[in-house]
Amino acid sequence: MRIYVPATLDELDAVSHATDAARWTVAPRRAHAVTKELEAALPDEDAESLEYVAALNAADDSLALIAGRPDAPHQRVIITVEVPDAAVGPVPAGGSDDDEPVASEVQVTSTVEQVAIVCVHVDEPEAGADIADVLAAADEESDAETTAEVGEESDTALDEALQRVTDRDLLWYDWSEIKDVPRA
Numbered sequence: 724m725r726i727y728v729p730a731t732l733d734e735l736d737a738v739s740h741a742t743d744a745a746r747w748t749v750a751p752r753r754a755h756a757v758t759k760e761l762e763a764a765l766p767d768e769d770a771e772s773l774e775y776v777a778a779l780n781a782a783d784d785s786l787a788l789i790a791g792r793p794d795a796p797h798q799r800v801i802i803t804v805e806v807p808d809a810a811v812g813p814v815p816a817g818g819s820d821d822d823e824p825v826a827s828e829v830q831v832t833s834t835v836e837q838v839a840i841v842c843v844h845v846d847e848p849e850a851g852a853d854i855a856d857v858l859a860a861a862d863e864e865s866d867a868e869t870t871a872e873v874g875e876e877s878d879t880a881l882d883e884a885l886q887r888v889t890d891r892d893l894l895w896y897d898w899s900e901i902k903d904v905p906r907a
Contacts, residue, residue: 724808725841726754726829727777729784732796738840738901745898746837749804753814753830755781760826777827778803778844782893790858796907797851797858799893801844806835840901844893848907853891856884 728749739746755777757770765773778801785799812832814824846854860881896904 724756724811725774725803725805726756726811726831727774727781727827728752728754728802728804728831729781729788730800730802731785731788731792732798732800732845732904732906734802735800735843735901735904739837740902744839745901747802747804747840749806749810749831749835749838751831751833753784753828754811755784755825755827756811756829758827758829764826778893780825780827782844783889786854786857786888789854790861793858797854798846798848798907799844799850799854799888800846801893803841803843804835804838805841806831806838809833810835840898842898843896843901843904845896845904846891847894848905850888850891851907853884853887857881857888860884 726749734747737747757773757777761773761777762768765776768776781801782799785801789795789797789799810831810833811829814828814830860883863880
């Protein structure tokens with residue numbers, strides 16, 4: 724099964740490079756794929772469009788990973804790999820404060836050692852400023868919620884920053900180019 728793994732740029736440091744492949748160990752975590760649920764939600768879309776939707780959802784989750792790790796580089800990353808179907812399952816219901824899983828969301832249920840990377844998608848380094856704006860606006864909104872002063876201004880700043888990030892196209896890198904991914 725092809726999965727789109729949301730990641731942070733520093734996770735690419737764990738990739739091992741050989742002449743025939745770039746390999747990475749995928750630990751249990753959330754990822755995205757073209758699932759039956761996604762196909763049912765978007766019945767008029769072709770396979771390529773469904774893959775694009777799954778990858779976009781992974782990009783959103785990459786941004787959330789960056790938000791949870793202040794020391795992580797401010798570039799969204801999606802690592803595309805093929806894993807055995809048995810290593811992937813549905814996202815467990817409940818047990819989390821998260822919203823309902825999106826239709827493409829899956830759970831990597833077991834560690835897949837040294838899987839060959841198909842490709843990666845990465846923000847250009849210039850996206851770092853927009854991502855920093857998202858994080859700052861989210862912090863301001865969180866602080867305002869704590870003091871019960873949620874204002875339209877903080878919502879607008881967050882929405883605008885998020886829009887700038889989501890408007891950016893992620894750059895595609897073949898597995899052989901992972902060492903050349905530019906970093907901020």
